Amino acid sequence: MKTINIDLLIRILAEGGRLRSGADILDDSGRPLLAGNAETDNVETLLSLKLGGINLIPFDESSDAGVWDKNGNSIFQRLAGRPQKSPPRPGDHDLNLKAVTARMESACLEFKDKYSDFRSVFDETSRSIKENNGQMDMDKVIGPAEKMVRFLMNYDPSLSFLNRSPLTTENYPYHHAINVCNIGVAVLNRFNTNFSSIINRQLSLRFSEHDDIDPSARKDAFTYYIPGAIKEIAIGYFIHDIGKALIPDTIINKSTSLTEDEQRIVHGHAHEKGIEILERNHIRSLYIRNIVRWHHAAIYEGETGGYPEVPRPIEIPPYVKICKLVDIFDAMSSKRVYGEAADSAGVVARIYRKFAGKDPLLQFILHAFISEMGVCPTGSVIHLRNGQLAFVLDKQGPIVLPLTNIKGDPLSRYADPIDIDEKKKEDSFFDIDRRKAPLPPIQAFDILPAELREMFTRISIHNELKKQTT
Numbered sequence: 001m002k003t004i005n006i007d008l009l010i011r012i013l014a015e016g017g018r019l020r021s022g023a024d025i026l027d028d029s030g031r032p033l034l035a036g037n038a039e040t041d042n043v044e045t046l047l048s049l050k051l052g053g054i055n056l057i058p059f060d061e062s063s064d065a066g067v068w069d070k071n072g073n074s075i076f077q078r079l080a081g082r083p084q085k086s087p088p089r090p091g092d093h094d095l096n097l098k099a100v101t102a103r104m105e106s107a108c109l110e111f112k113d114k115y116s117d118f119r120s121v122f123d124e125t126s127r128s129i130k131e132n133n134g135q136m137d138m139d140k141v142i143g144p145a146e147k148m149v150r151f152l153m154n155y156d157p158s159l160s161f162l163n164r165s166p167l168t169t170e171n172y173p174y175h176h177a178i179n180v181c182n183i184g185v186a187v188l189n190r191f192n193t194n195f196s197s198i199i200n201r202q203l204s205l206r207f208s209e210h211d212d213i214d215p216s217a218r219k220d221a222f223t224y225y226i227p228g229a230i231k232e233i234a235i236g237y238f239i240h241d242i243g244k245a246l247i248p249d250t251i252i253n254k255s256t257s258l259t260e261d262e263q264r265i266v267h268g269h270a271h272e273k274g275i276e277i278l279e280r281n282h283i284r285s286l287y288i289r290n291i292v293r294w295h296h297a298a299i300y301e302g303e304t305g306g307y308p309e310v311p312r313p314i315e316i317p318p319y320v321k322i323c324k325l326v327d328i329f330d331a332m333s334s335k336r337v338y339g340e341a342a343d344s345a346g347v348v349a350r351i352y353r354k355f356a357g358k359d360p361l362l363q364f365i366l367h368a369f370i371s372e373m374g375v376c377p378t379g380s381v382i383h384l385r386n387g388q389l390a391f392v393l394d395k396q397g398p399i400v401l402p403l404t405n406i407k408g409d410p411l412s413r414y415a416d417p418i419d420i421d422e423k424k425k426e427d428s429f430f431d432i433d434r435r436k437a438p439l440p441p442i443q444a445f446d447i448l449p450a451e452l453r454e455m456f457t458r459i460s461i462h463n464e465l466k467k468q469t470t
């Protein structure tokens with residue numbers, strides 16, 4: 001049976017196309033998520049399948065399966081005949097500044113389009129909690145939150161730096177909630193796929209010792225997190241700091257160091273205020289409760305400074321450990337009331353150093369986190385070994401845009417971006433200089449070429465960059 005990449009189909013349906021797969025796609029309990037004989041033009045149906053970890057849609061060629069574009073022309077043969085390829089990255093085709101910035105710009109415009117919806121859910125919920133002593137209308141949150149989660153599933157997490165607040169703390173809670181959800185779900189999906197496939201390999205070896213077991217049961221029999229769980233976890237990531245709505249603003253916005261009492265109150269946003277809000281609003285999901293309660297707890301034996309105290313950190317579930325890593329990453333790489341944003345490549349390195357070499361399950365989680373963010377996350381400004389400074393346009397490669405000459409002077413004319421992996425093949429000396437720390441965002445923004453600065457300002461989904469540049 002042929003298969004077609006779900007991202008390709010999402011794009012076709014988003015442009016007004018439709019599909020009939022001819023093959024039922026079932027959930028874990030055997031219920032059809034997408035009936036084979038049903039024709040659909042609903043892009044949300046495919047987004048929820050992707051949310052559940054489905055990347056390939058099977059097509060039964062013997063039936064009346066098909067894919068049609070918005071004009072009703074059949075494009076099934078063309079799609080199904082094409083060899084499966086991973087999604088293209090800028091280096092696969094147009095490696096020029098215009099093409100790469102156009103890709104960033106279109107992703108951001110898409111986000112901007114949804115921004116006001118997500119923003120109003122967040123603001124309304126926080127206001128209701130503050131005004132009604134923890135009470136909120138959960139029905140008003142669930143629908144839009146699920147819609148937002150489906151959207152974020154299709155939004156490149158490496159572009160989350162565009163939704164970060166590198167230069168101002170304005171709207172930090174909202175941007176942080178979106179980023180933890182966006183990056184967290186991407187890391188969770190990667191962990192889920194990697195870990196499940198290892199367990200499935202083990203199961204398959206066991207099954208092979210028993211000839212009487214149906215061969216179809218041998219493959220992909222196990223999924224660590226099923227689609228329904230991922231949805232609840234994603235909502236948990238979005239509201240992980242919900243308890244902060246009940247912490248006085250004077251403490252949350254304090255720019256000098258907190259007293260011991262104030263620190264205790266802030267820590268209470270997780271296991272005290274957070275849980276209090278969930279209980280008052282009858283939110284019983286164990287996934288959401290665990291995320292809210294434990295996202296600052298120790299996650300390996302002997303880790304100090306976590307709260308609340310946990311007797312056996314190893315037993316903290318993987319989805320909570322992922323929340324903790326992503327929370328640290330986004331908080332440290334954003335500007336906060338008490339400190340400037342750190343460079344994101346440096347933050348990834350610090351997280352790696354702190355959590356590497358611990359228990360095997362935590363290493364799986366750390367591996368998923370590093371693979372998703374990249375050692376040089378998109379948006380960093382790094383040093384090259386030849387003395388140039390370069391902006392990371394894509395974490396894969398990485399693909400970088402040199403900003404200075406080898407003496408460190410700004411370029412008067414910008415050359416096309418360079419794929420470091422490719423360039424290394426012809427020039428073994430060409431590489432990232434890992435001995436030098438990347439530039440902090442506050443300095444990095446100042447030396448970006450006008451094209452990039454203008455693009456960031458134009459698409460900025462929050463107005464802070466505009467204010468800074470005018």
Ligand SMILES: [Fe+2]
Pocket residue numbers: 240241269270295296
């Ligand atoms: Fe928190």
Ligand SMILES: [Fe+2]
Pocket residue numbers: 176180240241327331
């Ligand atoms: Fe947080």
